[in-house]
Amino acid sequence: MSESFVEQVGQLARRSVVRTARQPANVVFPLVFPLLLLAVNSTGLQPATHLPGFPTDSYLAFALAVPFMQGALFATMNAGTDLARDIQTGFLNRLALTPMRGIALLAGQLGGVMTMTAVQAAVWIATGLIFGVHFAAGVGGIVVLFLFSLLIGLGFGALGAFLALRTGSGEAVQGMFPVFFVFLFISSMAMPRNLIEIDWFQTAATLNPVSYLIEGMRSLIVIGWDAEALALGFGVAILIALVAVTLASVSLRTRLTRS
Amino acid sequence: MRTLAVAHGVAWRVLHNVFTNPSLLIPSLIFPLFFFTAFAGGLSRIDQVPGFDYPPGYTAFQFVFVLLQSAAFGGVFTGFGIARDFESGFGRRLLLSAPHRSGIVLGYAAAALVRWLVTALVVTVVALLVGMEVGGSGIDLVGLYTLAVFLNVAAILWATGVALRLRTMQAGPVMQMPVFLLLFFAPVYVPLALLQGWIHSVATYNPITRVLEAGRGFLAGTPTEVGLAFGVAAGLVLVFSLWAVRGLRNAEQAG
Numbered sequence: 001m002s003e004s005f006v007e008q009v010g011q012l013a014r015r016s017v018v019r020t021a022r023q024p025a026n027v028v029f030p031l032v033f034p035l036l037l038l039a040v041n042s043t044g045l046q047p048a049t050h051l052p053g054f055p056t057d058s059y060l061a062f063a064l065a066v067p068f069m070q071g072a073l074f075a076t077m078n079a080g081t082d083l084a085r086d087i088q089t090g091f092l093n094r095l096a097l098t099p100m101r102g103i104a105l106l107a108g109q110l111g112g113v114m115t116m117t118a119v120q121a122a123v124w125i126a127t128g129l130i131f132g133v134h135f136a137a138g139v140g141g142i143v144v145l146f147l148f149s150l151l152i153g154l155g156f157g158a159l160g161a162f163l164a165l166r167t168g169s170g171e172a173v174q175g176m177f178p179v180f181f182v183f184l185f186i187s188s189m190a191m192p193r194n195l196i197e198i199d200w201f202q203t204a205a206t207l208n209p210v211s212y213l214i215e216g217m218r219s220l221i222v223i224g225w226d227a228e229a230l231a232l233g234f235g236v237a238i239l240i241a242l243v244a245v246t247l248a249s250v251s252l253r254t255r256l257t258r259s
Numbered sequence: 260m261r262t263l264a265v266a267h268g269v270a271w272r273v274l275h276n277v278f279t280n281p282s283l284l285i286p287s288l289i290f291p292l293f294f295f296t297a298f299a300g301g302l303s304r305i306d307q308v309p310g311f312d313y314p315p316g317y318t319a320f321q322f323v324f325v326l327l328q329s330a331a332f333g334g335v336f337t338g339f340g341i342a343r344d345f346e347s348g349f350g351r352r353l354l355l356s357a358p359h360r361s362g363i364v365l366g367y368a369a370a371a372l373v374r375w376l377v378t379a380l381v382v383t384v385v386a387l388l389v390g391m392e393v394g395g396s397g398i399d400l401v402g403l404y405t406l407a408v409f410l411n412v413a414a415i416l417w418a419t420g421v422a423l424r425l426r427t428m429q430a431g432p433v434m435q436m437p438v439f440l441l442l443f444f445a446p447v448y449v450p451l452a453l454l455q456g457w458i459h460s461v462a463t464y465n466p467i468t469r470v471l472e473a474g475r476g477f478l479a480g481t482p483t484e485v486g487l488a489f490g491v492a493a494g495l496v497l498v499f500s501l502w503a504v505r506g507l508r509n510a511e512q513a514g
Contacts, residue, residue: 029432040443043458047308047449178289185297191304201300 008100012108017115019082030074030116031123034067038127041066045190053195056222061133064124065217066189068149069210071120072156073180079113080160080173087168092255102256106248110157117153121146133221141220144230148217151237158244165251187211212236262362269353269366270373273340277374287336287374291329291382295321299389302448310453315392315479322386323403323474324447327467329382330411331438333375338418338434341367345426345510354511364419364503371415372408379407394480402485403477406470409492414438416499423506426513441467450475466491 021027042060049057056062086092095105125142128135135141163173186204188196188211196202205211216233219226277283299321306317313320344350357363387393395403418434425433445467446454454462462468473488 036440036443040447040458043456044443044446044448044454045302045305046455047310047453048302048305050308051304178286178293181293185293185301190297190301195304196301197303198300201296205301 005101005104008104009107009111012105013111013115016079016082016109016112020078020112020116027116030071030078031120033074034070034124035127037070038063038067041190048191051195053192055192058133058222060131061128061222062218063190064128064133064221065214066184067124067127068121068145068152068217069184069189069214071117071124071149072152073177073184075113075117075120075153076156076160076163076180077174077177078116078160079109079157080164080176081170083109083161083164084168084170084173087164087255088170096256102252103249106158106161106245106252109161110154110245113157113160114150114153117150117157118146121149121153124149128221135221136224137220141225145217145220148220148233148237151234151241152213155237155241155244158241158248162244162248162251165248165255168255183208183210187214189214209236209240262359262365265357265359265362266365266369269363270369273337273367273370274373276340277370283336283340287329287333287378288381290332291325291378292385294328295325295382295386298325298448299386305448308449308453311449313450313475313479315394318386318389318391319393319478320475322382322391323478324442324445324471326379326382326403326407327410327471327474328442329378330375330407331414331442332435333378334371334411334414334416335418335434335438337367337371337374337415338422339428339431341419341422342426342428342430342434345422346428350426350510360507360511361504364416364507367419368412368415372411375407375411379404393478395477395482396480399477399480399482402482403474406474406477406488406492409489409496410467410470413492413495413499416496416503420499420502420506423503423510426510441465445471466495 038060042063045063046059048054049059049062054062086095092105096102125146135145137144160173163176164170167173186201187208188205193202193205193211193215196205212229212232213236215229216237219229219233223229277287299318302321303317305311306313306320341350344353353363354360393400417438421430421434424430444458444461445465446462451459451462451468451472469484469488469491473482473484476483476485
């Protein structure tokens with residue numbers, strides 16, 4: 001990897017972070033909203049821990065994996081919207097006239113998203129520790145959880161970039177928010193899959209890849225080192241990242257050719 | 260009469276915009292259904308938690324929350340439209356052309372109500388189709404839907420007051436967040452008696468709790484705290500009417 005390529009990626013990642021940081025709504029809302037939901041759900045659903053077979057006696061510990069996914073969802077939207085704005089304002093066209101390599105733009109954008117994901121992950125982990133969550137997998141588990149969240153951020157950020165490059169419209173990217181929301185809600189987000197009573201919901205949650213991402217992270221918090229949950233979680237996360245980055249790269253090439 | 264004519268014009272315009280623009284209509288229909296599906300479907304086993312006692316079942320328990328939530332957010336979504344009108348300059352032209360400006364607020368409120376009634380119809384039909392049990396009589400159900408109407412009117416008046424003061428789409432979170440907090444700091448997932456810790460204290464003094472518990476009582480056919488719930492709901496409408504009218508004066512002064 002040449003030095004200039006790394007510099008290009010660094011510059012664009014910096015631009016992505018600075019641009020996000022300059023819009024307080026893009027920083028505060030993705031942090032505050034998941035924390036509020038966590039506060040409401042962890043207290044409101046604490047009685048659910050009395051159900052036979054519930055894996056922990058703390059709903060906060062059980063629900064702590066959810067903000068990571070919500071953060072990824074916001075990362076998708078922010079990355080996609082920012083990139084779509086670059087297309088709409090002609091920034092991408094101007095960039096195409098420079099010696100900068102197209103892939104550096106994508107890598108820079110994703111670098112920015114992963115920086116934001118890292119900040120968010122640190123906040124969720126700190127929140128758990130402050131409010132007394134015992135991480136069953138210990139310090140090593142916290143490190144793995146942090147890396148896992150970065151991988152998810154990469155995959156979902158690339159998905160947002162793909163949507164932006166494909167449609168070239170910030171509104172179209174925002175319009176996908178409800179679709180991602182469905183994936184989050186129809187999952188094992190609020191209840192372990194074996195305790196979901198409604199058959200079709202349990203089937204949908206089992207088919208939903210988001211369930212495995214949540215369960216992989218959750219296993220580190222409430223169970224410990226669960227090889228199956230981690231293999232499924234990392235497997236799904238890697239697959240999403242590979243597919244999304246490939247799709248985004250191909251779309252970027254097409255977009256730059258069009259320009 | 261002039262006030263009603265203004266209200267009619269404003270309401271017709273808002274409703275025309277909403278019902279001819281899928282990007283405005285669909286979210287207000289889809290989101291309550293998301294919540295209903297996720298809560299009633301994913302959490303249905305909650306009714307087996309020791310101490311949970313709601314005879315019509317968890318689907319009905321969550322239906323009342325989702326109905327009231329859709330009423331409140333129906334008002335807030337209409338508030339977004341008011342902010343958009345003022346940001347684009349249409350609101351100022353409306354102030355100039357309306358002989359009785361209180362009709363503007365009345366028109367927005369009427370539009371929010373009609374818009375929510377469509378959402379309520381969809382949510383109710385879906386709930387009945389998935390087998391929701393209804394224990395209450397016709398009178399009880401009138402009570403439930405009347406409470407929801409009060410909440411819808413209170414929410415649109417709140418959102419109108421905010422939109423008329425700030426006159427920008429960036430006011431969205433200011434309209435939305437307090438409504439979201441009031442709704443979710445009520446006993447959403449389990450009855451008040453099963454809540455523990457700080458959320459129990461907050462929910463006990465949250466006015467929406469009274470409305471929610473009374474609504475669930477109506478649907479179960481065992482009305483509870485009816486007078487208090489209607490008193491709270493009417494109080495919210497009264498307070499936010501003053502808030503909205505003061506907001507209108509604020510917008511008038513801003514020119």
